[in-house]
Amino acid sequence: MTKQATAQKSNVAEISAGKPKRIEEHIIEVVSDSGEGAQKCGQTFGTVSGKMGNGVWTVEIIPAEIQPPARSKEGASGVRIRLGSKYVTNMGDQADLVVAFNEQVLYNRIVNGAFRKGTVVLLENKWAEDPQPAIREQYAAALADFKERGLVIHELPFEKECLKIVKNARKGKNMFVLGMLCRIYSRDTQRALDEIAKAFARKGEKVIKPNHELFKAGYQYAAENLEYHYEVLPEKEGVQSPTIVTNGNTAIGLGVLASGMDCLAMYPITPATSASHYLADVFHLTGGFMHQAEDEIAAAAYAVGSSYSGKTAVTITSGPGMALKTEILGLAVMCEVPLVVVNVQRGGPATGQPTKIEQGDLLSAIYSMPGDAPKIVMAPATISECFHFVITARKLAEAFRTPVIILTDANLATAVQPYDRPDPQAEWLAAPIDQSEWDKNIPPYDWDDETGLSPRPIPGQPGGEYVLTGLAHTKRSKVAYDSMSNQIGCNMRSRKISAVAATLQRPEIYGDKEGDILVVSWGSTMGAVQEAVDRMRADGHKVSNVHLRFLHPFEKDLKEIFSKFKKVMTVELNYSDEPDMPLVSDATRRYAQLANILRHQTLVDIDCWSIVQAAPLQPGVICEAVLGRLKKLN
Amino acid sequence: MFGLKADWSLDVQDRYFTIEDYEGAQPRWCTGCGDHGVLTAVQKVCREAQLAPEKIVNVSGIGCSSRLPHYMKTYGFHGLHGRALPFASGIKARRPDLDVWVSTGDGDCFSIGGCHWIHGIRYNIDMVVLVFDNAIYGLTKNQTSPTTPKDYGTSTHPSGSFLPSMNPLTITLGITNVSFVAQVVDWNPLLVYETIKMAHAHRGTSFVRIIQRCPVFVEDIHKGMVDDPSQILLLKHENGIPTNEAVERIYPNQVEHDPSDWMGAMAIARDESKVPCGLLYHDPAAPVYDDWSNVGMGMSDEEKIAGVNKALDSFSI
Numbered sequence: 017m018t019k020q021a022t023a024q025k026s027n028v029a030e031i032s033a034g035k036p037k038r039i040e041e042h043i044i045e046v047v048s049d050s051g052e053g054a055q056k057c058g059q060t061f062g063t064v065s066g067k068m069g070n071g072v073w074t075v076e077i078i079p080a081e082i083q084p085p086a087r088s089k090e091g092a093s094g095v096r097i098r099l100g101s102k103y104v105t106n107m108g109d110q111a112d113l114v115v116a117f118n119e120q121v122l123y124n125r126i127v128n129g130a131f132r133k134g135t136v137v138l139l140e141n142k143w144a145e146d147p148q149p150a151i152r153e154q155y156a157a158a159l160a161d162f163k164e165r166g167l168v169i170h171e172l173p174f175e176k177e178c179l180k181i182v183k184n185a186r187k188g189k190n191m192f193v194l195g196m197l198c199r200i201y202s203r204d205t206q207r208a209l210d211e212i213a214k215a216f217a218r219k220g221e222k223v224i225k226p227n228h229e230l231f232k233a234g235y236q237y238a239a240e241n242l243e244y245h246y247e248v249l250p251e252k253e254g255v256q257s258p259t260i261v262t263n264g265n266t267a268i269g270l271g272v273l274a275s276g277m278d279c280l281a282m283y284p285i286t287p288a289t290s291a292s293h294y295l296a297d298v299f300h301l302t303g304g305f306m307h308q309a310e311d312e313i314a315a316a317a318y319a320v321g322s323s324y325s326g327k328t329a330v331t332i333t334s335g336p337g338m339a340l341k342t343e344i345l346g347l348a349v350m351c352e353v354p355l356v357v358v359n360v361q362r363g364g365p366a367t368g369q370p371t372k373i374e375q376g377d378l379l380s381a382i383y384s385m386p387g388d389a390p391k392i393v394m395a396p397a398t399i400s401e402c403f404h405f406v407i408t409a410r411k412l413a414e415a416f417r418t419p420v421i422i423l424t425d426a427n428l429a430t431a432v433q434p435y436d437r438p439d440p441q442a443e444w445l446a447a448p449i450d451q452s453e454w455d456k457n458i459p460p461y462d463w464d465d466e467t468g469l470s471p472r473p474i475p476g477q478p479g480g481e482y483v484l485t486g487l488a489h490t491k492r493s494k495v496a497y498d499s500m501s502n503q504i505g506c507n508m509r510s511r512k513i514s515a516v517a518a519t520l521q522r523p524e525i526y527g528d529k530e531g532d533i534l535v536v537s538w539g540s541t542m543g544a545v546q547e548a549v550d551r552m553r554a555d556g557h558k559v560s561n562v563h564l565r566f567l568h569p570f571e572k573d574l575k576e577i578f579s580k581f582k583k584v585m586t587v588e589l590n591y592s593d594e595p596d597m598p599l600v601s602d603a604t605r606r607y608a609q610l611a612n613i614l615r616h617q618t619l620v621d622i623d624c625w626s627i628v629q630a631a632p633l634q635p636g637v638i639c640e641a642v643l644g645r646l647k648k649l650n
Numbered sequence: 651m652f653g654l655k656a657d658w659s660l661d662v663q664d665r666y667f668t669i670e671d672y673e674g675a676q677p678r679w680c681t682g683c684g685d686h687g688v689l690t691a692v693q694k695v696c697r698e699a700q701l702a703p704e705k706i707v708n709v710s711g712i713g714c715s716s717r718l719p720h721y722m723k724t725y726g727f728h729g730l731h732g733r734a735l736p737f738a739s740g741i742k743a744r745r746p747d748l749d750v751w752v753s754t755g756d757g758d759c760f761s762i763g764g765c766h767w768i769h770g771i772r773y774n775i776d777m778v779v780l781v782f783d784n785a786i787y788g789l790t791k792n793q794t795s796p797t798t799p800k801d802y803g804t805s806t807h808p809s810g811s812f813l814p815s816m817n818p819l820t821i822t823l824g825i826t827n828v829s830f831v832a833q834v835v836d837w838n839p840l841l842v843y844e845t846i847k848m849a850h851a852h853r854g855t856s857f858v859r860i861i862q863r864c865p866v867f868v869e870d871i872h873k874g875m876v877d878d879p880s881q882i883l884l885l886k887h888e889n890g891i892p893t894n895e896a897v898e899r900i901y902p903n904q905v906e907h908d909p910s911d912w913m914g915a916m917a918i919a920r921d922e923s924k925v926p927c928g929l930l931y932h933d934p935a936a937p938v939y940d941d942w943s944n945v946g947m948g949m950s951d952e953e954k955i956a957g958v959n960k961a962l963d964s965f966s967i
Contacts, residue, residue: 278744
């Protein structure tokens, strides 16, 4: 520690002398116009807290446009941080404390149910004296409205305070706010100063210094002017084991590196692209190549071509891109070309809601191709699983000679969390391609009768020459002109999926193995669902959860697990009819996507509850939905 | 040292390939179809270059021409309508040792694969692209293609197609980073062979449009050209497609054209009163996408793991 840093620390320590109130957890939001740095503020706060040993979940609040009009309701940009003593698995319910750079952006959060009565709002007050009368009026009207809604508003002069240090407060306000938050939540200031220095390291001392000053000014301001002062003690101080902090898209990118893949082919699409951005930056570390194709179809075709040539390939996209890639994926199924496809789901159909979460692509992932096109579909539940599932998917794709679709979503893509640092293994890496002589007597699809599996000749192997064709073909890859070849080909490709299913385990049950309601979930909702289950169980309700990671084929024994509960229901983020909607009957009700498949696979009368409101599920909302069902049951 | 190795042995090839080594299934194209001759020329070029069959990948889309991979005894990829180029690009991406050939047609390349055609030319990946242009959809039975002449009756435009036919030469020449554009007619085997041979020798995307007869659906479109060689404009140049006296005697209309002259190529392509035959444009120095896509190959497991660790460490807390 430098002498200067020591001086800073002691200065700050004096201010912190007051005794903070101890709390278990808080949900904090920083909301601003786009480009005001709220996300950097929040991520730094999250990193500092993670390093202190706290449970942290941060999630970006992203507007659809790059530069939405200033002070617009739709343009809210920012970050939510859930800070806890214990491990945190989801974004939680309504916020406890909000910092807002203008009053209009708060409306976006209000309509999204982000606040409750009593939520504390620290609001920039410069708008009260804005030269434009219209803005002054808007501000006054909003203030009155917020009070009516029960928000606890504190009008604060962020801008004025920042202007004492920098000429352009727009560029510095976020660090001032970071300082305020670090005081309010008793964060380790030295760690925060270090993180700031790291964030601006490339820009040099010239930029680090004013940002440090802004941070300290914010800290001091909060100490002198705000009554809020909390302590969120971690269960264990500091980082216990090697830990990394990333969002889910970066985790996907790291998984691609660690799986030894050779090639990523992509086309820009929100919210998937940041995974490709990350790989574009680091793929050289493992010798990989990222191809930005002319369109989604070409991206998939490039990846399939590369895989056909023996190199391992991945393509990363979102719903509309999946729709375009459909024909290529059908070819990969038909011709048994291994391929990893990552679909970072967003709201649909069509362009839908590009930056928002939905789990709407499950059915299309499994069924969208013409004809029978069996493939593997899996969904990570956590950010850490985003990493590990890529490695598993590559291995499955190669072992079973099939495309594997990984379904993540906009929530996993942008949420940031600390998790165990993976320890890369040689066995995670793709093997070098085989160029040895191929026994001419072995056909290119030498299907094993029981499993449908077959070894694959790679171009360059003498004796293995064959012509891959998307037409129905024989095991010699000859175009099938007879009636039985197509049947045999379909049998064999389907048999592989049965073989995958035979390798899967029984899923774990969260809670008791029997009871009133079993909530079945998949994908990014696991944390919120299990927190809801915990709360309901604490209140004495007999509710459990099974979270599925393999969606096609399913994990083992589901029907038997379901049989121990009075009612089985899914909780999902895609569309379903509620039973009491107009014209909806048992015969016409449209079920949520997982419920739909589970019903026909298990013949159990599975219920569902799902919403499509462009936001991750809150545990409280899940409780309400499940308890509603429980009430009808008893 | 005069072909002798240090151990005084002679450098003798251990494998010699004949035409049979490249012959796959018996072609099922119609009698009189121009595709037969092109297939023969491709096989001859492979033999001439003594390409190992296991190192060749014939990629195609959908259509009559796209059946070519089945008739070669090499690796093949008979893909999907319009997508031959991106499949081929992926195959070549990390396998510079493979010799990639694309067979496509006027519908496959200029219509459903139009986007990939434009970008494929721009990528300039090292491969030969043979477009079998018979001015009609053959395999799907007689529909208007982008190069079907205006007013020509087809199953989709019985009273004649509405639009003037597309000019694939001007379009291809107009794409940034184009490096090799040639045109040939299928009924002159020597020119077909020489053109494909030169296309194969070029490093980059060699685009060859082959005006190809379809005796079943559009016999009359090409009959005039076959019967009246004066409709052809033979392009001659020392850097162009080699010709000989026999060829030059057939085609009375000839012009000296330097294939490095892009403006000249464009003028020839624009003039639709004649069918140019030869090398319109050649730029051996155009950047080749392979030079980027091949970077980083051959890293050891240890190096890769070190790379992953470096990436992970940047997120450590």
